[in-house]
Amino acid sequence: MEKRKIIEVKDLVKQYGDFTAVKGISFDVYENEIFGLLGPNGAGKSTTLEIIETLRDKTSGTVIVDGYDLDKDPESIKKLIGVQLQSSGYYPGLNLTELIELFCGLYNQEVNPKELLASFNLEDKAKAKYKELSGGQKQRFSIATTLINKPKIIFLDEPTTGLDPQARRNLWDLIQEVRAKGTTVVITTHYMDEAEFLCDRCAIVDSGRIIALESPDSLIDQLVAGGFERKKEVKKANLEDVFIHMTGKGLRED
Numbered sequence: 552m553e554k555r556k557i558i559e560v561k562d563l564v565k566q567y568g569d570f571t572a573v574k575g576i577s578f579d580v581y582e583n584e585i586f587g588l589l590g591p592n593g594a595g596k597s598t599t600l601e602i603i604e605t606l607r608d609k610t611s612g613t614v615i616v617d618g619y620d621l622d623k624d625p626e627s628i629k630k631l632i633g634v635q636l637q638s639s640g641y642y643p644g645l646n647l648t649e650l651i652e653l654f655c656g657l658y659n660q661e662v663n664p665k666e667l668l669a670s671f672n673l674e675d676k677a678k679a680k681y682k683e684l685s686g687g688q689k690q691r692f693s694i695a696t697t698l699i700n701k702p703k704i705i706f707l708d709e710p711t712t713g714l715d716p717q718a719r720r721n722l723w724d725l726i727q728e729v730r731a732k733g734t735t736v737v738i739t740t741h742y743m744d745e746a747e748f749l750c751d752r753c754a755i756v757d758s759g760r761i762i763a764l765e766s767p768d769s770l771i772d773q774l775v776a777g778g779f780e781r782k783k784e785v786k787k788a789n790l791e792d793v794f795i796h797m798t799g800k801g802l803r804e805d
């Protein structure tokens with residue numbers, strides 16, 4: 552079956568004054584895939600994401616999301632995407648249940664806060680305030696809130712930065728569950744293990760340009776086919792495996 556393009560980005564350019572942060576990039580995201588934008592700090596990943604999310608103006612190029620042109624119909628795009636808020640986006644006086652109820656009201660949606668929190672391992676935190684959560688819990692809550700308006704696509708900007716190995720792996724599982732329920736996921740990361748684990752395809756962005764776009768497997772195979780070999784023999788496990796094996800998979804943040 553032909554894969555349907557849910558995001559089409561063509562010749563996207565973003566200038567901040569004299570500086571060109573995004574230099575004419577093009578890519579498509581297929582429905583229901585986990586698509587990664589990978590790159591070092593300053594590559595232009597967040598800028599690209601924020602333009603597609605309708606949060607930042609572009610300089611030129613076209614962006615089509617689920618058939619809607621960003622230039623003509625940004626309001627329709629807003630309705631079908633889920634975006635993570637910065638910490639400051641959550642009213643400090645409200646607990647998690649009240650925040651979900653607030654979003655439900657804003658989006659005119661009916662969601663059971665208890666069920667949503669439970670599906671993100673946050674059932675015990677229903678009465679907690681956002682600022683009282685650990686880093687992993689904050690990330691899980693902010694991903695949960697992206698789903699309230701039942702979006703077709705969610706955007707996650709470096710969702711696991713600063714998390715411990717248990718919390719990272721837990722979040723990876725949750726992201727896969729979100730996709731399994733039919734949502735397309737666009738993620739930025741500079742963790743290559745994360746991209747390798749999660750992404751169906753990824754674009755490597757460097758200095759505002761896409762320098763490769765493939766599945767993680769194909770990218771690795773191409774490198775190996777070109778004669779690349781790791782200097783050290785690859786062991787069957789790495790230090791993170793040792794750490795997880797010794798300390799368990801359970802979350803430590805509760």
Ligand SMILES: Nc1ncnc2c1ncn2[C@@H]1O[C@H](COP(=O)(O)OP(=O)(O)OP(=O)(O)O)[C@@H](O)[C@H]1O
Nearest residue numbers: 567570572590591592593594595596597598599741
């Ligand atoms: N509002 C702004 N004004 C001027 N320059 C900006 C602005 N926002 C971003 N930039 C610059 O644009 C470039 C790309 O930034 P962007 O945040 O998109 O990169 P990134 O790939 O997401 O990096 P990071 O991983 O550090 O978040 C950087 O050089 C950054 O300094």
